[in-house]
Amino acid sequence: MGGAKGKTREAIADAAASLFASNGYAATSVREIAREAGADPAMVIRHYGSKEELFLHTMQVQPGDALRFDEPWNTLGIRIVEYVLDADDRLRSVYLELIRGSDAGRIGTALSAAHEDNFVAPLVAVLPGPDAELRARLVAAMVGGLMYALWIVEDETLARTDRADVIARYAPALQGLITPDPAL
Amino acid sequence: MGGAKGKTREAIADAAASLFASNGYAATSVREIAREAGADPAMVIRHYGSKEELFLHTMQVQPGDALRFDEPWNTLGIRIVEYVLDADDRLRSVYLELIRGSDAGRIGTALSAAHEDNFVAPLVAVLPGPDAELRARLVAAMVGGLMYALWIVEDETLARTDRADVIARYAPALQGLITPDPAL
């Protein structure tokens, strides 16, 4: 882990990230990754063992991508919606490709882990009140729903809708699960 | 369209539906479908033109699967959540495989169409009040979120949670978008 030793190794990872993001897992070949990286197909396997390993190594939610759940609860719904709306292309494609590849055992596991680590667990940790775990899991589901509509179904009308309007309508639904409901 | 003429044709469709549902699009081969149907691989192509055509022909939301949107609005949120929770294996796998295959052009289009025809359009038609289209699209997103959490991520904890509790927590969020908000 140091210096310029793994130059081609990094080039392969970069090329893979770019191609997996653009064309998806199935449509990206090891040959194509090697060509893009200026390396040899054999090196791709030599460095990462298999195409799936390389995919899992590359398509990960980075530490910097994580949403902060430690600020005031009464605006958390808004911040969560903004997190999805403001996601950059890389983060977006990571989730998108994990979802699309979720039938392959390891990739499905990686998606479950990302969902659990990045949304469910932090939410469970901060949510006050009863049924915290259930509410956290349903909030996480709603986040997934926004990703689903915008990134998978590609609801263009929704994507073109004024950002503030989407937040004004969707965030309260999240907030309703975040703020403990005395009546329930 | 009658009689016992297309016997193998139907056998192929049935085998394809079963295999696509169990193993997904990519992992299912034309040869396997033929074997399961007791037919010849060539017949699969002869009848349906291509594997993708067969997939699109097979993995469709049937008329009987459709949710009714014409009953009283104040319980629509509950009925929508129940629709997802009560979905049978076939309907579930149709959505699941459309989502997973959504990077292939035609399949992605089919998913968008199913989403639009089965959720967004009927909702827009019945929702009263302002921003009906935006609210309909966000309700559809929430439905997708529940599918996402239960079927793609396979949140086992959520799946094991008491049905009534899930409804009690998630349906109000949908209902909040369905019932016009005078303050907005």
Add this chain to the structure above:
DNA sequence: GTCTATAATTGGATAGAC
């Protein structure tokens, strides 16, 4: 560490006899 060459499979789809 790197590359050439190729193994070993598998896939979808077609041609043409019956």
Add this chain to the structure above:
DNA sequence: GTCTATCCAATTATAGAC
């Protein structure tokens, strides 16, 4: 309508020279 035989393209992954 049906089946036999096969084509052709593409894949991941490996073996072994340099």
